[in-house]
Amino acid sequence: MIVKTVANAREALKGVSDSMTFMFGGFGLSGIPENAIAELVRLGVKDLTCISNNAGVDDFGLGLLLQQRQIRKMISSYVGENDEFERQMLSGELEVELTPQGTLAEKCRAAQAGIPAFYTPAGYGTEVAAGKETREYNGKMYVLEPAYEADFAFVKAWKGDEAGNLIFKGSARNFNPVMAGAAKVTVAEVEELLPAGALDPNQIHIPGIFVKRIFQGELYEKRIEQRTVRTRS
């Protein structure tokens, strides 16, 4: 067995430096790599390009990197709910590339799967398609979208093992599986790291081949962005 385990976030993030491009799993604050983000704040690397569906909130998730002005460019599909983000974007400090959510997911998956580009109907006829190659298939128009190229992918899973195999929970799965293996180095953090053999191979969502380093996260806040409930009468 090839062991992927490292001791902690500090070891897992060896090699990150200024001006790199990173992928971050998560949707809103659900399933985000909290420990990797905390370590990036500690390291203070800057001029980063970050590919993430959302940009966190003011004081959590990628919002922590925005607060420290570590991000130069953000590639996302939806960036509401973050005042500091909006301020940096409108003042021109932060470059933002808005991408349709399905296209963003597929640009990751294409990178993971060795596909350089693909045609999608999303964004045809809009400013998203400006300057891009378009083509007709069976009477419908499509836009050519290239795969992402990233230095590190930071993903978060529920359970993992020493071999780097991952299992996700609920909708915290989201972008994490499509980013695993989509960058030069994939770092997975898990809530529970188990010995090889402890996870049923039938239940693995992402095989360890896509993961370079795996560690157990120290503490997960798992903040809820919109707490909606039914009240018992």
Added chain:
Amino acid sequence: MLDKNGIARRIAREVKDGYYVNLGIGIPTLVANFVRDDIEVEFQSENGVLGMGPFPWEGEEDPDIINAGKQTITTLPGASFFDSSMSFAMIRGQHVDLTILGAMEVAENGDIANWKIPGKMVKGMGGAMDLVASAENIIVAMMHTNKAGASKLLERCTLPLTGVGCVKKIVTNLAVLEVGPEGFILLERAPGVSVAEIKAATAGRLHIPDEVPEMDL
């Protein structure tokens, strides 16, 4: 004239037995509350949930189970979770039967704008561009006019587009309309609303049939 719940109630009648449905944020989310309980429908959330249920009971919220609006939710028997790429395979691959979403503007040729107001509001398109580019069956849920009283049903959209020629049906607080080859076609009036009022609130071309029934809610 309808309120937001009224719009949702009318749209719920378009939801048929056996449909997989994607609901956008805002008025569309309310549609789930009005779907008849004698039909089987599954709601898809593009962050990776099929078979969404109601909000959890207080104290049972799970940060790992949310919808596309980042709200805590539950799942129903038969539900499944999946990654974002597979979620949009369902959407682009036309496995979702009905998409209901909000809009800032709709044009008489079916163009829709709902993601950006240049210089003012830039939140992003989320999954809307993928949804409108692929779905066969798109219903827009929105108020007929904006807060300033200007029509949201236009000859051409003025805001950056989300998709071109994709909207088939629109349900507003005043009317149900279809996008036809020569502009909007008025299908139904909201209770107590006259054809003249709808005409006055519609900036795009409006075809008015001889008979325009009141909505059956």
